[in-house]
Amino acid sequence: MKRNLLMGISAVLITVLIASCGLGGGARRGASGDTIVVGSKNFTEQIIVGNMVADLIEAHTDLKVVRKMNLGGTSVCFEALKRGGANNGIDVYVEYTGTGLVNILGMEAITDPDKAYETVAKEFKDRWNIVWLEPLGFNNTFTLAVKEDFAREHKIETFSDLEKISDQLVLGGTMEFMERPDGYPGLKEKYGFKFKETKSMDIGLRYTAIANDEVQVIDAFATDGLLVRHNLKILQDDKHFFPPYYAAPVIRQDVLEKYPQLKDILNQLASQISDEEMQKLNYLVDGEGKEAAEVAKEFLKEKGLI
Structure with a gap:
């Protein structure tokens, strides 16, 4: 009887160990x-x-x-x-x-x-x-955006339209956009932009900057929620630069x-x-x-x- 009791205890201990190690089924939360x-x-x-x-x-x-x-x-x-x-x-x-x-x-x-x-x-x-x-x-393609009233005043619909007056404007972009080959360096080569100045800034500051007229153009993602809040117009990439x-x-x-x-x-x-x-x-x-x-x-x- 003592032997049977010991065997029963051993079986319980083995079962507990198996369960704790996650060997008794699927992955266990918190298991190694x-x-x-x-x-x-x-x-x-x-x-x-x-x-x-x-x-x-x-x-x-x-x-x-x-x-x-x-x-x-x-x-x-x-x-x-x-x-x-x-x-x-x-x-x-x-x-x-x-x-x-x-x-x-x-x-x-x-x-x-x-x-x-x-x-x-x-x-x-x-x-x-x-x-x-x-x-x-x-x-969520890259794009360029300007204020709606600015676009109407200057009849800007496309990147090519923007290029014609780019030497009068300041571009604000994220640090990553200003450095990436699929960002401003490649875009500049494709369209011939000659902005009066470019400013690298933290991602959250672009919209504040354009709202305060510190810049006239910003890089943006097509799905940015703040495009709506700040009444900005997404310009058309008419030469299809962005993938x-x-x-x-x-x-x-x-x-x-x-x-x-x-x-x-x-x-x-x-x-x-x-x-x-x-x-x-x-x-x-x-x-x-x-x-x-x-x-x-x-x-x-x-x-x-x-």
Whole structure:
């Protein structure tokens, strides 16, 4: 009887150990190695969609999610992705096809959206074993913007129209835009801009600067919510310099191999966010002062995704 009692205790102890080590089924929250690190770049839209990615993983898995939002620019996030979450980096973030193509791969711009996506998907997989999941739906292309009344007064509709009077104007742009080959350097070469002055500034200061007439032209993203708030006009890229910038999650292949369910979970966001919806979400944060994490969660609930 004593032997049977000892065997029973041993069996219980083994069962407890198996459960605590996560060997008795799927991934357990907080278990060693069962953590996904989600990152984002340092602007509103990125923080919103980064939180969407994190929320989806939390809602549909038992994985522990660590959020590293507002990390920095493209190079910071991409280097963090290459390191991986286990090495003080990240495992997944949302990137843009045009940025991947020109800024990361150093390739020529491709204007066809499908071809651009196919190219970055292949090259990222071949070079770094990083997977592009399905695009979220919106195209956050770079653009230039001026005040609506300024555009009417000077009859400006296109970048070419703007070029004709660029020597009288000051351009304000983010530091990344002023340096990237798919930003101002390439744009200047394509259109021949000769601005009276260019100013590099923090991403949030551009709209204040144009509102205060410190600059007359700013770089912008097509889905910026503050375009509406400040009554700005998006100018037409009539020579088609900027490639498409469709947003999509990029994730390490080794993470997908370990947690294959993440592919279907994150692809629930595919084609769910239009340009207009993304602009509205950005405006809720930048224009109405709501928290990006709250805006992200509410959107997912409205779509029935969580």
